[in-house]
Amino acid sequence: MSFPSTFQHALAAVRRVNRQPADGSRRIAQLDGLRAVAVLMVIVFHLEIGVGIGGMFGVDLFLVLSGFLITGVLVGEYRARGTVSVRRFYERRLLRLYPALVLMIVVLVPFGSLLNAEGSWGVWWQSVAAALTYTSTIVLIFNTHFDMGALGQTWTLAVEEQFYLLWAPICALALAHVVRLRRMALVVAAVAVALLSIFWWAWSPVDPIGGIALYYRPDPRFGELLLGAALALVLTSAAGKLTRRWDVLLSVGAVAGLVGLWWARRNYPTLWGLDGNPLAAIPLVGVCATLIVARLATSNASILSRLLRIPPLPYVGKISYGLYLWHVPVIVLMARAGAGKGVAVVVTFAAAMLSFHLVEMPFLRMKARLRSTGVAGLDAVERAPVAEAAGGAAAAGAAVAALGAAPVAEGVLGAAALAQPGEQTV
Template sequence: MSTLCRSTATEATEPGPGGRGFSSALCGGGGRVAGLDGLRTVAVVLVIVYHVLPDPLPGGSVGVDVFFTISGFVITRLLVAEYARTGRIGLWSFYRRRWLRLMPALLVMCAVTAVLAVAFAVPMFRDVWVAVALTAGSAVNLVRAGEPGAYSGLTAPFGHTWSLGVEEQFYLAWPLLLLVLLRRGRARVVLCWVAVLCVLPVIWRTVLWDPAAAHRIYNGPDTRADQLLVGALLALVLARLRADDPRLVVLRRWAGRLCWPALALLALIVWQIPITGPSGWNPLWYTAGFLAAAVLSACVVAALELCPRSWPSRLLSLAVPAWVGRNLSYGMYLWHYPLIRLLSDFGVRGGRLLFAGLTVTLLAALASYALIERPLLRRGRVRARRPEPAVVAAA
């Protein structure tokens, strides 16, 4: 979104019956930010490289933290825009869109992997049927959270879908909670409550902390909620500030100033700080570190949203990374782990594994996008133009 869009669209559009202090969401809720799509590409590539070569990038899993913050931001921006425009949130429509966006591609990935399990007798596929059931039920993160020692083979080869479980559980609860907040409080009250919710998981992680609870903290939807909620809080702040609000000018200035330091600190985490495995079970990271990563990610997201002419925004908005992030990042995340594990079981190692893994992952993501995701998205857009009877109205 450009600065001009934020200025003109906000002034030209009157808030709907549910505006109640979030009228700026009417501009911000409809368009994509190319820089955010480019950031998705960077995050998914980091995760893939980390899964192939963890030693050079011990903190590469922070790409998932970035994804969480982006998801909280984007989803909340859409929800608050709908509420500001109509005074209601179409819950059935929201859940249906999320299901169409996430589950068909996920189920196809599970089915193809199950076929591979029948075709190839490799160690990774021994418990594939249990793993398929857990993945389809978005329960991989819950199972992993209950394993105090090394992860069992119960969720292989879908261990990476723990993060999808966290997001899907957030998507289930957050629209309902946000609706309650929007209906019962003014904008400032809503912002205060969401800010409090961002801090609660830190307190809860501190209470839980023990090396034996590392998996519980890393995989729990409650213990990772602050990373999604920080993105949600940013979306609400931007929806609160009108184009003529001097605080928006201050926020834009500081977002531009903090973007490079935030990127540098995230890069330092990727390069130097182990996060997973016993060597990464640092009490500071497993209590406050997740929130710190979310705040750094939110600084970058704010700069990409508010400063489209800045260098980070220009670089991440380049056509190739933006297109890949917009259309292929989800498919790349889905397919990379089982494919890389399969190649590894066939004896591919090191740099060859990274090159081959990236190649087959891109091909699988392209097929997923062309054959599954894009047709369903088009169908969803057509359905979205029709009146939705199942909505929850604002008071």
């Protein structure tokens, strides 16, 4: 088979993936595009090419979007069946996340001692155990000097799985006993704000090691996931009834966030350096990320939605899980082999594509058989009569505000580097 024909077959396969999701769920192309932007931010940050894009912002986007979609799945199941099967929910999560993680670890086993700063097989196997049991956060909190090396990025997976473990039964119980989704959304939003505030009051400038532990703590990170959850509840309760007022609220929130960040930078410049609290921006970035997701989930026609649907962004978003898993070990191995960063990017994408098409998709088909209901809240994309001008301002303001806050949050990585030599992962 010639190269042109092979290339054409590859393109056809990509188009099929874009048209027909393997897990049977309804996909919103702009949300896949947002995943792509988030994972590319993280990859660029770890490549250390000096672009200055907030890798931390990519993580915040992932967490907010995950909370939004997962809650939408739970609410969608409840609305369709009158109940939520927590067991099936856990089974679906296992089928979605575990196969690709196990594949990566199995492939990396021969290189284990090369994938941590100590060059230790013992450290490698401890890191593997933490990754497979979703306890990376616990390891990093209670032993801030432990370097998980090329598996360090699994701390975000641990945060999500720990959240799912608690949120699924809580959400199912609340849906069964709470009459109004808006009331539930208010409670969830209040809890989210309370948890995110931990990043402000628990920080101590004289305890950089404690700052590292705070960065990985799951409880304040749950606040970002709950922001997405509150958004899903709001959109579900308002589906088909959104008016111009919704766009005005988005616009006001985005502009207020932007002005607030500008004011803080002007009047409290230490917030933008290691002398201040480098975690202070995480709650602000989380709110801005929520505004962005809200805009994308309520309109297919906005400028931001159209930009994020430009190929190949939606496809990159579909393979973003594999990209997130593979990019750190590939960067480490390519650096040890003396290969360039461009080679690392190519190998990362190749590994993620193989993982998605050969391993993840068969399990996604199995996952599809465990869920036939939709994602609540996403029906607002086609049904909401929103005002494009105000919505565009909201998206632009939220994006600028969030990107402006990202350099603050990145300061924690600098503090970690000062306190503990070795690679730190977002």
